[in-house]
Amino acid sequence: MKTWKTWGVVALSGALIILSWITGWDWLMIVAAVVAGWQIAVSAVQALRIKMISIDLLVVVAAVGALFINNYWESAAVTFLFALGKALERATLNRTRKALSDLVEAAPETATLLRDGEPETVEIWELVPGDVVLIKNGEQIPVDGRVITGHGGVDEATITGESVPAEKAEGSEVFAGTWLRSGLLRVEAVGIGSDSTLAKIIHRVEDAQDDKARTQTFLEKFSRYYTPGVMVAALLVGLLAQNVELALTLLVIACPGALVISIPVSIVAGIGRSAKDGVLIKGGEYLETAAKVDAVVVDKTGTLTNGRPELTDVDVLDPAYTANEVLTLAARAETASEHPLAEAIIRGAENRGLPVDMVEKARPVAGKGILAQVDGLEVTVGSADLLEKTPDNARILELNDQGRTAMYVGVNGAAVGIIAVADTVRADARKAVSDLHARGIRVIMATGDAERVARNVAAELGVDEVRAELMPEEKLDIVKELQAKGHVVAMVGDGVNDTPALAQADIGVAMGAAGSPAAIETADIALMADKLPRLPYALGLARRTVRTMHVNIGIALLTVAVLLAGVLFGGVTMSIGMLVHEASVLLVIGIAMLLLRPTLRENVPVAGSPAKETARQALTA
Template sequence: MNTLRTWGPIGLAGLLIAISFAADTPWLMIVAAAITGWPIAVSAFEALKVKMVSIDLLVVVAAVGAMIIANYWEAAAVTFLFALGKALERATLSRTRAALSELVAAAPDQATVLRDGEPVMVETWELEPGDVVLVRNGEQIPVDGRVITGQGGVDEATITGESMPAEKHDGSQVFAGTWLRSGLLRVEAERIGADSTLATIIHRVEEAQDDKAKTQTFMEKFSKYYTPGIIVGALLAGLITRDLELALTLLVIGCPGALVISIPVSIVAGIGRSAKDGILIKGGEYLESAARVDTLVVDKTGTLTSGNPVLTDVLPLAAGWDEREIVRFAASAETGSEHPLAEAIIAGAADRGVDIIHVDHADPVTGKGIRAVVSGQMVAVGTADLMDDSPDPAPLLALNERGRTAMFVGVDGRTVGVVGVADTVRPEAKRAVAALAARGIEVVMATGDAKRVAANVGAELGITQVRAELLPEDKLELVRELQSQGRTVAMLGDGVNDTPALALADVGVAMGAAGSPAAIETADIALMADRLDRLPHALDLARRTVRTMRVNITIALVTVALLVAGVFAGGVTMALGMLVHEASVLVVIAIAMLLLRPTYREEPLVRPAESRVETADPDPALA
């Protein structure tokens, strides 16, 4: 119905114009002008009611003037072409919002919920937190929640932009609007409907696409004075030359349509494309700021590194002891500890297929490590102080120099080996840092970790600017210092301690924001996937969008200038002027739509063999 209402009058007017030419009946031109001109006149009147001189008013004045001088063809052509251009503009502009439409369409309507152990189909709005939802292979997940039982591959492209299905099992987090491509899951609902991550993303994209960039705000103020200026200029030209048709033609070609649409259509397209790639940009202002970023301040733990310590090294120090036996006794003893490094050693044993022995008794020693009775033998894991035979510190120090947190392992008073635990550098981190450097963006690491640890990570990733042992207020001062040097600073972090610096930075970026509505709401840019290499793409997209805005503004201004020159040189009529004007609007939209093309190809994550760094533990052996 809306399509008929939009295109019906335009089609009828075009038909009447064709018949008028064929039958030489000018009055049909008047009818055609009235059919397409009436909605334009209504729009112009509505704008005047709020004291705004719109483009529609210029078209109405020009068409009425053409009628007065009996130039019926020009009147019909101007209104017909303007209406046709507007209809095409709306149709093509709506395509730039396709990403948002796809997100909205991704929201599921129904769910299979377990009631008294039996599956029942209900509307999603009927669900409540705590409900257990059954999701079968090929079905859409209707809620944000945790997997209770089952396993399978979930396509999370609508949320994170990831092309490959994510493996889910007991305890995994899942999101509404994603698809189960294999397996069977039982999910406990946590967030439903408007509270889900998908709904939060849709809300944020809606706001962002309507948000105005600084350039757009300036152009709107400019056009506010530009349009009345065109009317005054056309009036003066008519009075000076005593040529009413010249004045009316100037009114038509002076329409700033392409100028006004050039920026918002670029913003909508750029933000829409980023949303499809799993990147949420808060609005036009932040998109422009992101395009100017030349310095990135980045936290280390959880951002450049995974934030999860793992067992990396096992060094036998006594004859008759191999790596597996050392890991077996160390992991068995650590089952009595609650320290995070203990979990890394236990997990390392499991990864190596080493069975853990039952612990008869465990005694954690604050600041030193742990002693435990394992299968009747006294085992100690920790600093040299826990060992009875005063071991040579050289092996431990050597591991520390390589960025490991190292601990001695002793059995029945004899030091048998050393184990090393380390955080892991993200497999994509080095590639992301290199990509940022290639774009002229300097990466500055800001961490609360020790200088030796930070330097190790910096050397691993090729980061030369390393600031270590920083408190939250120090990170804030670092951002302020860089801004005082005239830099445009982006801050990338994932912790509460980064919040002050994120707020002060020109652009605050949150990584791994999927499942965290708070991060989506507060960050200027939110990378939905927990991947650092999304950031160079986000900044690239911002630069492309701003570049598109500038190209479109140039096209709009040059078109008007050439048409004005053509009018005074002769040969540019009202009809031709309106045709070129509307063509320039469509060209501007078409150029902006190029932003919708997918340009991002996700590189596979391949973990390098040597990508370990020390954890942020101030004491190298507090296990």
């Protein structure tokens, strides 16, 4: 209704101006000025009530003054063009907020509740935590929850910005507002309505888009003094030149509309674009700060690496055995172990399609490994102390130097192979580091892990500096040290032991924040997907947004300067000035809207490629 009212006023005023031209009746111009200027006058009065002299007041004074000097066309033109500019401005601003409206529209309204095993359609507000909901192929997931039974592919684009469906099975997390594209799921509700991840994202984006950047705050203070100054200057010029029309024209020309709108429209567009791509930026102030980041401190475990050990090597020492046979023996022996590395060995065998059956009998040996009976053979996995004959340990030392944990696999007291496990580097970590370097950003790895392990990871990724064997407070010291040298620092960590450093950093970044309400609420930048390359993307988008703000400010100031010169020396009229003024407003909005273009480019592994499983794990982590 408000949209129709706005455009209806513009259309009626324009029609009256055209009729006046056709008929030659001046009174139609007066009516056109009143129709277009009525809402402008109301806004001006409302601003005066809170002791603020607004741009609207400048337009009203100029339009009324033009009527008094019988310049009816100028009065109608000024109010019509200003009303048209406001309508177009509102329409384009609504478009820049489309990312938020898309999120709001993504919020589900109903759910299929399983009550005594029978499906029943209910409103979202009727659900309580612990309820079990049924989601069929093609349906929207109504709650945050945990999959109890079923398997399927879920489109999580509204939450993480991912275009590839994430595979979900028993125990997986799902989020309200996402869509089940294949399969059937039964989900236990955990977060409902305002407690869901989607609701928290909407709340955060809404607050962020309304948040003011430092530049915007400065310009608002500037315009608070600028507008009264313009009125005083116009009055003085009019008195000195004995020219009322010149004074009124100066009022119109000096309107700082483009200047005032240049910052908020850029912030709304930049934050809206990032939200659509799964990156939440807390507000305009953080957007400006992120654009200045020139040093990034990154935790290793779970950020640069996958955060869990994986099988990396299987070496054969006895030619009577194949690599698969060595691995099968080790994995079967480890089925009786509770050691943290046992799971990595078993998982490595299963990923190769090897059978991993439980062993008949096993005995862990504290600090050395495990001894097990496998198909009548005595199999050991661990240190050389479990073997009857000490083998050459050169390969073990080589693997250890590479930051891997290596173990002998023995059969009946003789070594037949070596297996090694390690926390592997993320598949996308090298690209993330490279992208940060391309933006001139220094990358410092800070970890509590051993120096040897840290340096191997750093060498593989090409980070600029390594700090290892750190306590949490020492990471804080690194951030302070960089800031003391004049760096603007972003800290990326898991939000637990890195909390002091995250709080000290100019920008705290949470990665993989989907499903973590605390991270969404507290981080300055939250990367919803567990993908490190989103960090350089976010910093790059922040730089583009700030650059757009500066370009728009320049255009706004240049327009005012040229028009003022045109009025004083070139005979620019009130109506032409308002036309150029409104054109400049639309130009800065149009430039800001370029930020809405999708620029996130990520390689999507194709079916059957070696990276497919890595991508699947990253999506479902």
